[in-house]
Amino acid sequence: MDPQGRWVSILAPSRLQRRRACVHSGLESGIQPMNPMFLSTISQAGAGLSARQRTAARMPAACWDGWMTYRLIKRGLASSHWSAEHLRRTQERALRDLLVHAYSHVPLYRSLYDDAGFRPEHVRSLADLDAIPILTKDRLKSAAPHEMLSDGTDAGDCTSVHTSGSTGSPLRIVLGTGDRRWQRAAAWRILFEHGFRWTDRTMEIRMTFGETFFVQRIGIAPKDWMSILDPPESWAARVAETRPDVIVAGAGTLHALAEAVESLGTMLHPPRLIISDSETLSAATRSFVRRVLGSTPIDVYGLVEVSNFAWECERGQGFHVSADSHIVEVAAPPKTPGPLIVTALGMRTMPIIRYDTGDFAEQDVTACPCGRRMPRLSRILGRAVDSVRLPDGRRLFWPFFHEILARHRQLRQWRVIQETLRSLRLQIVAPTRHDGLIEHIEADLTKALPAGMTWTIERVDHIPVPAGAKTRMVTSQLGTDRQSTEEYPS
């Protein structure tokens, strides 16, 4: 908690990351020959070398990168038990460094802050967070590429990732070496919080395969990738064959995997850890996956823009926030849904500061029985655009409808569209006609929705999903209104 009673969290970047933004090239930035950035530059410039020679040239940089990633993970795990005072001071120092960097080196922030009359020196403590202008997705999307990046960013050092674009056009996030390491450590640290071991074999099911790191090629934390486009039966067969210790996938994918395992009657060696991300993990999916796959899935929250930063406690007490790496704010009192705003303290190439995620969450200011001292979120409710607004101003988020509809196992897909303030259209895909299905859904909706709301149920053959995008199962044609955030009790 900050002195104003608002709940915040944080993390400090390493000294190397702080320097990262000033890297133009090895020689221009005064990097010494043994610096990994310099070694990396040499290895990338290795034209004319054989593949074996290029691999050998990259080894020192890869080893250094692995070592620095390990240190970040270790620091993150230790920070779970830092005192509130130590955490606060560390966050304040990291935030001030980040603001000075962004204002001095990134045109987008200079322009945003100048327009608002804000200067980095206005922030002396977390109590001054509100003075920092919010960065909206629209502002980030409308910026020219050069505006978002630190002065002198070396394109050869960078890679980019894209958001799904499910709420509009995709957003391109540019990551330098230090940013990639920081994002990787933030994601891995969460696995270690739940008992991950370096010897564990992971199976991850995704639309796009991630990078395979040097250490994974030599048997440290090995990972198998499977495509989300493959049939679920092939995932089930691979799980039975390779017996992964860890499975990582979106909640919908885990549900489909559990269905395939159940329908094939496959006997599985239960994975020790199942991580669910990308979509909200409903209670129904959680218990179904636990029953079929033999382990309780852990819900992890993050964004492509800033990596993962909130994760369920094994005690089932909501989400902890990786306060060592992110400042997370919920613009509402505890136990009340409010916009989720995040600052990524370790990103320098394309800084993300007070970014309005478009999602809603609830903060929890009570202590967790697990003993970790991280800030907490009691619930993460999803995106404002994925909710229905009621006439009295409250909102129904995706989990509300999921809990009603998930009990009808005949439903293959569904989507709720709010057409007017008082009317909803429910589209359903059910492969065969089931007696009483529509009537049962209508009865459930009557019980759950407030009086005065009307709805129509429409059978469709399929519900299209844009390639690479998340399914938007609840959409409103009324637009978003941030004034109305109280959730309707289910």
Ligand SMILES: [Zn+2]
């Ligand atoms: Zn806990």
